Amino acid sequence: MSSSKETFGRTVGFVFVVCLVCALLVSFSAVQLKPLQTANKLLDKQTKILEASNLLDFAGDDIVATYDRFVEAKMIDLDTGEYVKDASQQEIDMFDERRNARDAEKSSKPENDLAGINRRSNTAVIYLVRNGGGEVETVVLPIVGSGLWDLMYGFVGLEADLNTVKSVIYSDHKETPGLGAEVLNPAWKALWPGKKIYNEAGDVKVQLVKGGAKENDIHGVDALSGATLTSNGVTRTLQFWFGEEGYGPFIAKNRGGLK
Template sequence: MSSNKETFGKTVGFVLAVCLVCAALVSISAVGLKPMQLENKLLDKQTKILEAAGLLDKAGKDIPGTYKKYVEAKLIELDSGKFIEGDVNLFDERSNARDVTKSSKPENDIAGINRRSDTAVIYLVKDDAGQIDTVVLPIVGSGLWDLMFGFIGFETDLNTVKNVIYSDHKETPGLGAEVQNPKWIALWKGKKMFDEQGNIAIEIVKGGAKKDNVHGVDGLSGATLTSNGVERTLHFWLGNEGYGPFIANVRDGGLN
């Protein structure tokens, strides 16, 4: 009987020892890989920003170098649309949106984000002469399954689109995930987000937009809810609770 208890105790001890060793190895691996994960996350972000600005081909394999040369990140206060002081490298939109002291609940939450960070980081992209020729604005809004994160690349009129790039989403492969299909991305170039009266006019057209519709982009086949989510996200972020005040400031010479 004593022998059986002794054997059972040794077994439990062995299992616990193995668990502790495995847990230690997992923890060490997680800590060791974190810098690499953060580096890869930053590289992906820089890649999407350059793609939104139409500079990805120019960058080639030197994404960090091209980003550093052409892109300047600036912090803005969304309610006023004005530039503010702050470390853009420490900014985390997702964390801010969860913090009630750094975010607010939109009155008209058509994007389905629940809370919106009070500040945002926008990206001013310069040409070889050092002149700003593109403004990239981050966006976030609900798709079919979860929030989708992306970027809009604008010409300096903040109306004419260069690219709309989605960087992070959980949409269905072959359906909503087509937001990352190069053929669909190509449809955005040259589209106008606002009409001549300054009203938000961009629309995702189920069945396809007419060729002369400068405000229309073809809907994603079989992904109506994702398409609707994209349209609502754009309408939210281009409106007064999004980048509306910033866009108004820029049109009044706010980049000069």
């Protein structure tokens, strides 16, 4: 009886030690890899911003240097459209809209939640892309909204007039391959340049059109074939973020010229 208990105790002890060692290894690995994961996440974001501003081919393998040369990230207050002047560079680099949205003190619930995000951060980080002469040529604005299965994250590149689209680039989604995942298809992305977000009255008119947009439709882009819910999600996301509860106040204040 005693021998049996001793064997059981040793087994439990051995299991405990193994679990403890594994937990320590996992914790150590997580701590050691975190800086690398953070750097990779930042690099991926910089890559998408350069793609949205048509600088990715120019950058080649020198993503960071090209980003640092041409792109200026700024934090804005979405309600007022003003720049947040006391935002640190670390705050800007590490900004996470969804993390802020989970903090009641840093977010609010939209009155008209077209994008299906539940809560929206009070601030956002935007990207001013300048040419060699220092003039703003592109403004890249992050967007997030519901697709068929989950939230979809992307960037919209606008001309300096803050109305003409240069690009719509999705970076993260869980949509169905061959259907909603066609947001990554170069042929679909090529439909966006030159489209207009607003009409002459300043109303948000950009949308995905089921069955295909007409040739003279400056606001419409072909919907994703067989992916009605994803297409509707993209339309609603764009209409939310370019409306009054998104970038609308910022755009209204800066149509005369960005600095």
